[in-house]
Amino acid sequence: MQSLTVRLEMVFDQVRKARNGLRTGRIIDVGSDHGYLAVRCLEEGIVDSAVCTEIHKAPAKRSEDALINAGYGDLSEVYVTDGLTGVPLKSGDIIVMAGIGGLNIIDIIKRAVTDNDSNVLSNVVFVVQPQKSNELVRRYLAESGFSYLEEAVCCDRNIFYNCIRVVYTGACRDLxxxxxxxxxxxxxxxxxxxxxxxxxxxxxxxxxxxxxxxxxxxxxxxxxxxxxxxx
Ligand SMILES: C[S@@+](CC[C@H](N)C(=O)[O-])C[C@H]1O[C@@H](n2cnc3c(N)ncnc32)[C@H](O)[C@@H]1O
CATH class of the missing domain: 1.20.5 (Single alpha-helices involved in coiled-coils or other helix-helix interfaces)
Incomplete structure (x- = not known):
């Protein structure tokens, strides 16, 4: 089984909860780097396929190699792209953005909201683990119609991290x-x-x-x- 850091275990746990026991739908790991999270989700059978996106070619290749070496080449796609550009969302998707900055996360979600139909948006779950700007991420999500399902915290090698799981409901509120x-x-x-x-x-x-x-x-x-x- 692919081992993960304490921080990524926390993110994985939120993906598992987002799937809620049903093995249908994709994980889309935005900024996948090494591809470990996608491999682990496929190994555990909580997704039926994985999409990794990477803004840089080298980490995209790392993700691709990890998925192929783990035997999931046929169940995965890796794109060199900015955020979710060119990856239309489907109902049942779990979109993860972990280990990237909060402003980057906000920008990627804003574009996903513009590019995707609200019926699809309300049937996907976002799991975000910002490296910084947590206040701005929380505010943006609440003001833009996302409802909080859970926020997890962990301490990994003396650094605290949080991870937020949300779904789009269209109900906007100010924090x-x-x-x-x-x-x-x-x-x-x-x-x-x-x-x-x-x-x-x-x-x-x-x-x-x-x-x-x-x-x-x-x-x-x-x-x-x-x-x-x-x-
Ligand atoms: C610090 S790594 C985190 C990797 C992994 N998600 C994790 O949590 O361990 C951040 C990765 O996100 C990628 N990245 C940053 N901005 C991105 C964007 N807008 N679209 C796609 N990938 C991005 C970087 O190239 C880098 O590989």
């Missing part, structure tokens, strides 16, 4: 600064005393202490969180 900075679903788990989320929030608090000087949204979020903890 408060608190929700954007800490995650609406993570805040609920935190209130319920979840230890894993508490560790993640302790880490965010220390980063936000520095960032609050230059970022008013972060300052408001931090103040709001502290105020709620005093109640």
């Amino acid at each position: 408060t600064d608190l929700e954007a900075c800490y995650g609406p679903l993570l805040l609920e788990r935190y209130k319920a005393g979840d230890k894993e989320v508490k560790e993640y929030f302790d880490h965010l608090d220390s980063i936000f202490e520095i960032r609050k000087r230059s970022n008013p949204a972060v300052r408001t979020a931090l103040e709001e969180k502290r105020k709620n903890e005093c109640i």
